[in-house]
Amino acid sequence: MTKKDFEFIDSSKKLDKEQIRPSLKYWEDVWRRLKKNKLAMVGIIGIVLITLTAIFGPLLTRYTYYEQRNEFINTPPVLQIYQIEEDAYIYLTKQYYLLLVTEKGELVERLEETSSNTTLRLKTYDYLGEEILINYTYKFSTDPAYKNIDFSVTYKDVETFEKTKSVLNRTYPFGSDSLGRDVMTRVMYGARISLTVALVATIVNLLIGVTYGAISGLEGGKIDNVMMRIVDIINSIPLLLYVILLMVWLNNRGLWTIIITLGSVYWVGMARLVRGQVLSLKNQEFVLAARMLGVSKTKIIYRHLVPNAMGSIIVAMTMMIPTAVFTESFLSFIGLGVSAPQASWGTLASDALGGLTNYPYQLFFPAFAIALTMLAFNFLGDGLRTALDPRLRKG
Amino acid sequence: MSSFFTYWGESNQLGNYYVKRILSALFTLFLIATITFFMMHALPGGPFSRERALPAAVEAALNAKYNLDAPLLVQYTDYMWGLIRFDLGPSFRHLGRTVQGLIATGFPISAKIGILSVLAILVFGLPLGIISALKQNRPADYMVMFLATLGVTIPSFVIATVFLYVFSGLLGWVPAFGLTKFSSYIGPVIALSGYSLSFVTRLTRSSMLEVLSQDYIRTARANGIPEWKVLYKHALKNALIPVVTYVGPMIAAVLTGSFVVERIFSIGGIGRYFVDSVGTRDYTMIMGITIFYAALYIIMVLLVDIAYSFIDPRIRLGKKMED
Numbered sequence: 001m002t003k004k005d006f007e008f009i010d011s012s013k014k015l016d017k018e019q020i021r022p023s024l025k026y027w028e029d030v031w032r033r034l035k036k037n038k039l040a041m042v043g044i045i046g047i048v049l050i051t052l053t054a055i056f057g058p059l060l061t062r063y064t065y066y067e068q069r070n071e072f073i074n075t076p077p078v079l080q081i082y083q084i085e086e087d088a089y090i091y092l093t094k095q096y097y098l099l100l101v102t103e104k105g106e107l108v109e110r111l112e113e114t115s116s117n118t119t120l121r122l123k124t125y126d127y128l129g130e131e132i133l134i135n136y137t138y139k140f141s142t143d144p145a146y147k148n149i150d151f152s153v154t155y156k157d158v159e160t161f162e163k164t165k166s167v168l169n170r171t172y173p174f175g176s177d178s179l180g181r182d183v184m185t186r187v188m189y190g191a192r193i194s195l196t197v198a199l200v201a202t203i204v205n206l207l208i209g210v211t212y213g214a215i216s217g218l219e220g221g222k223i224d225n226v227m228m229r230i231v232d233i234i235n236s237i238p239l240l241l242y243v244i245l246l247m248v249w250l251n252n253r254g255l256w257t258i259i260i261t262l263g264s265v266y267w268v269g270m271a272r273l274v275r276g277q278v279l280s281l282k283n284q285e286f287v288l289a290a291r292m293l294g295v296s297k298t299k300i301i302y303r304h305l306v307p308n309a310m311g312s313i314i315v316a317m318t319m320m321i322p323t324a325v326f327t328e329s330f331l332s333f334i335g336l337g338v339s340a341p342q343a344s345w346g347t348l349a350s351d352a353l354g355g356l357t358n359y360p361y362q363l364f365f366p367a368f369a370i371a372l373t374m375l376a377f378n379f380l381g382d383g384l385r386t387a388l389d390p391r392l393r394k395g
Numbered sequence: 396m397s398s399f400f401t402y403w404g405e406s407n408q409l410g411n412y413y414v415k416r417i418l419s420a421l422f423t424l425f426l427i428a429t430i431t432f433f434m435m436h437a438l439p440g441g442p443f444s445r446e447r448a449l450p451a452a453v454e455a456a457l458n459a460k461y462n463l464d465a466p467l468l469v470q471y472t473d474y475m476w477g478l479i480r481f482d483l484g485p486s487f488r489h490l491g492r493t494v495q496g497l498i499a500t501g502f503p504i505s506a507k508i509g510i511l512s513v514l515a516i517l518v519f520g521l522p523l524g525i526i527s528a529l530k531q532n533r534p535a536d537y538m539v540m541f542l543a544t545l546g547v548t549i550p551s552f553v554i555a556t557v558f559l560y561v562f563s564g565l566l567g568w569v570p571a572f573g574l575t576k577f578s579s580y581i582g583p584v585i586a587l588s589g590y591s592l593s594f595v596t597r598l599t600r601s602s603m604l605e606v607l608s609q610d611y612i613r614t615a616r617a618n619g620i621p622e623w624k625v626l627y628k629h630a631l632k633n634a635l636i637p638v639v640t641y642v643g644p645m646i647a648a649v650l651t652g653s654f655v656v657e658r659i660f661s662i663g664g665i666g667r668y669f670v671d672s673v674g675t676r677d678y679t680m681i682m683g684i685t686i687f688y689a690a691l692y693i694i695m696v697l698l699v700d701i702a703y704s705f706i707d708p709r710i711r712l713g714k715k716m717e718d
């Protein structure tokens with residue numbers, strides 16, 4: 001090999017043969033992988049939508065969550081209406097209140113009941129001086145011919161059996177409850193309560209759990225031992241029992257009672273998780289370096305250890321929020337929730353239980369909202385866990 | 396000789412482990428009883444102070460009868476002493492009945508549903524999880540995972556009410572309340588096991604998938620070991636370890652889940668009593684049932700832990716793995 005085999009090349013033409021991937025910061029990388037996960041994205045969109053509805057929904061409806069209208073109680077989302085005049089339709093509620101309805105499904109007023117004969121099962125109502133007769137013997141008839149007919153409407157001597165049509169309830173899109181309150185507004189308002197409870201309780205849990213776990217892990221030795229025994233003891237109690245006990249003890253049905261109760265009980269899991277992370281991090285060089293420089297323990301915890309454990313903390317958080325929603329609804333259901341007229345999804349579901357046979361929609365909407373929230377957070381949590389899993393971090 | 400000493404050393408360690416676990420369980424129970432007692436006694440007003448006030452003399456007599464006029468510490472030692480003899484005191488609302496008597500009536504009923512639910516969780520949850528893992532990304536897997544996801548997202552009280560509405564209200568297949576027929580167990584068991592069943596299914600699936608991707612499974616397959624043997628002898632055994640860990644929380648879920656399920660299905664079990672006593676502020680009942688539940692839970696978890704130490708020797712030798 002001689003010198004002429006080599007030639008100088010122009011330094012500006014230097015080729016960078018190594019293909020370097022753009023350098024991504026940790027969270028950019030996580031986000032990139034999270035974006036590929038369709039279910040997680042669905043979860044995020046769901047959470048954003050639910051949150052937006054909770055914040056702005058109650059502002060946009062015509063009703064407030066406590067506004068009661070006695071004349072329109074227990075109206076379902078879909079109305080079976082009977083035409084009596086050109087532009088006048090009627091709807092009979094399950095409690096035999098006769099409502100005047102427009103063709104589009106707007107509730108106008110409740111017609112006055114003029115007479116009621118419970119033996120013959122006849123009721124008459126007054127419509128602009130004319131009499132409307134409702135005959136509801138058919139509901140109890142054993143004749144197969146009337147199997148699907150509950151009642152007949154007689155107006156101006158014409159008896160009708162068949163409903164004219166079904167329309168959506170325009171006044172109350174999700175129906176109204178047993179006090180004539182708008183179910184839609186209440187479900188949206190319930191979202192506020194349920195989500196606030198879940199979010200604040202999770203943050204309280206986070207603060208207690210992270211601090212406790214980090215101190216325990218960092219200090220090590222006897223302190224760690226004692227602190228972890230306490231965690232073990234708390235962990236060996238069915239926590240829901242203690243939540244109930246605390247609720248009874250605090251004896252105040254406000255929103256804050258629930259938040260404090262949930263927040264003060266469920267931090268144990270978080271503490272364990274953070275301790276484990278801190279244990280694996282605390283002997284690494286960057287912590288040693290920080291110690292050498294005389295950084296205080298508090299600062300080491302919050303500037304060095306916690307940010308490095310953030311991944312698993314966030315996953316735990318996304319899983320904690322639906323658990324809190326669940327627990328809150330559970331508490332409300334056994335009568336330890338927020339007090340009326342405030343309502344969370346749990347109280348709404350609990351209230352709907354009594355009239356379930358006749359008004360199943362009152363249970364359906366809050367239950368659906370709970371399930372949707374659970375689903376969205378579960379999707380996001382699963383996605384985040386996968387995105388943050390170091391074993392799956394390739395390419 | 397040396398093996399003899401190792402044997403003794405190990406069994407000593409083993410004995411130590413169990414003794415330690417039992418002692419700490421007892422200590423926990425004592426702590427729970429103490430906290431519960433002082434929490435219930437720190438409440439303003441006694442059990443006999445109502446909206447309509449009783450004459451002072453009557454209230455004093457009642458307090459004396461139930462020993463409520465004694466100093467708090469005396470009451471506490473009395474209560475703890477009673478606890479040792481399974482005497483939980485009289486109920487303040489169910490007149491003339493003791494708390495332990497009420498628990499004795501209610502518990503067998505709750506236990507029946509609870510045991511059936513745990514059985515349902517194991518009998519359906521494990522196979523479904525395994526099937527789902529083996530048929531990963533096939534229709535069967537999607538189907539199972541869909542159901543399992545529904546199971547963890549829908550609260551038990553919704554499952555219970557919808558079940559009642561459909562099968563009792565609309566179809567009339569099962570009785571609406573009580574446990575009169577065999578078919579009336581179906582609803583409570585579904586509602587009670589729904590969440591844990593779904594959770595166990597998901598856990599089994601993911602743990603099975605993880606084990607199946609391990610090198611030793613590949614090696615076993617490469618060695619020509621029959622597939623069923625690879626699955627059941629090598630994979631399943633290891634895949635079940637995380638599932639066994641979940642048994643503790645599962646017991647808690649089944650126990651506390653019965654609060655609402657018993658209320659909805661009008662079953663006169665202990666969960667129903669608990670919810671009722673919370674509603675009526677029957678303090679001795681709340682106290683008694685809390686302690687009873689906690690004891691039950693602790694004993695179950697202890698048993699599971701001891702069983703677990705046989706499955707996974709890493710635990711009993713004191714090398715507790717960090718979470």
